[in-house]
Amino acid sequence: MRFFWKGGNIPARGAQKILAGEGSLWIAWINAYCFRVTDFWNVDCKLHFSWILVKMLKLISEALSLFCSGSNWTQIKVNWIWENIRSRYVKVSWHRLVWFPGHIPKFSLISWMAILHRLPTKDRLAKFGLPTDNACGLCNSGIESHNHLFFECLYAKSIWRVVLLSCGLTQEPLNWSDNLQWMV
Known part of the structure; x- marks a missing residue:
C-alpha cells in the first residue's frame, strides 16, 4: 500500500x-x-x-x-x-526459521528469498534473458540452479556434511522442499 x-x-x-x-x-x-x-x-x-x-x-x-x-x-x-x-497474511510453516528474536536481517532476507526460490541463480537470470554461462560458480560443473546451489553442488554437499556432523546428525540432504519440511 x-x-x-x-x-x-x-x-x-x-x-x-x-x-x-x-x-x-x-x-x-x-x-x-x-x-x-x-x-x-x-x-x-x-x-x-x-x-x-x-x-x-x-x-x-x-x-x-x-x-x-x-x-x-x-x-x-x-x-x-x-x-x-496493516495487511494480515496467514503465517507460513517456516516463518520461525527465518524471523525469530535475535535474527540478523540480512541473513533472514536471504533465507526468505531462498525458501521462496527467488535467489538470482544463473538459471533464473537466463530465463530473464540475461547472458550468463550457467555453470555453477562453486564447482564449475552443473547448471547453477536453486537445488544445485544448495544440495547437488559438491561444495554444498561438503558443507552440509560438516554442519550436520557438528550437530550430531546423520541425515543426508535431499532437496530443498524435503529439508525445509525436516527443519520445520
Whole structure:
C-alpha cells in the first residue's frame, strides 16, 4: 500500500511504524525530538523536521479520510489504527526459521528469498534473458540452479556434511522442499 500526493509517493510503512511505535532509532528520534509532548495526529510541522516526516505529516488529512469521518481522534488508540491499516497474511510453516528474536536481517532476507526460490541463480537470470554461462560458480560443473546451489553442488554437499556432523546428525540432504519440511 502506498500513499500518493502531487510531489511523488512514499511507502505507508513509515507512517505505520510511527503509528505502531516500533523501536527503530529513527522512530525513537522522531518521538523524542519532533513529537516531544504530542503525537502524529496533532504535531505541527517544524523547519527542523526531515523531508520524509514533512511529507508524511502532509498526508494526515488523507489518512483521516481512510477512517470514519467525525471520529473523536483523541479517543482512538494507535493499536486500533495499526490493526485497521496493516495487511494480515496467514503465517507460513517456516516463518520461525527465518524471523525469530535475535535474527540478523540480512541473513533472514536471504533465507526468505531462498525458501521462496527467488535467489538470482544463473538459471533464473537466463530465463530473464540475461547472458550468463550457467555453470555453477562453486564447482564449475552443473547448471547453477536453486537445488544445485544448495544440495547437488559438491561444495554444498561438503558443507552440509560438516554442519550436520557438528550437530550430531546423520541425515543426508535431499532437496530443498524435503529439508525445509525436516527443519520445520
